[in-house]
Amino acid sequence: MNGQLVTQDDEAAKRRRRRNSIALGLVLGFLVLLFYVLTIVKMGPGIISQRDL
Numbered sequence: 001m002n003g004q005l006v007t008q009d010d011e012a013a014k015r016r017r018r019r020n021s022i023a024l025g026l027v028l029g030f031l032v033l034l035f036y037v038l039t040i041v042k043m044g045p046g047i048i049s050q051r052d053l
Contacts, residue, residue: 040047
């Protein structure tokens with residue numbers, strides 16, 4: 001019976017770690033996107049028209 005409780009605790013800990021990892025990944029992804037957008041905005045719209053393709 002004690003082994004089963006440890007297994008349930010391990011599963012609960014895995015779920016918590018996974019949920020925390022997903023949340024951390026989403027926050028980091030949002031920050032990367034935010035910095036990217038802010039950088040583009042600070043460069044201004046002229047950067048697109050000056051670029052030779």
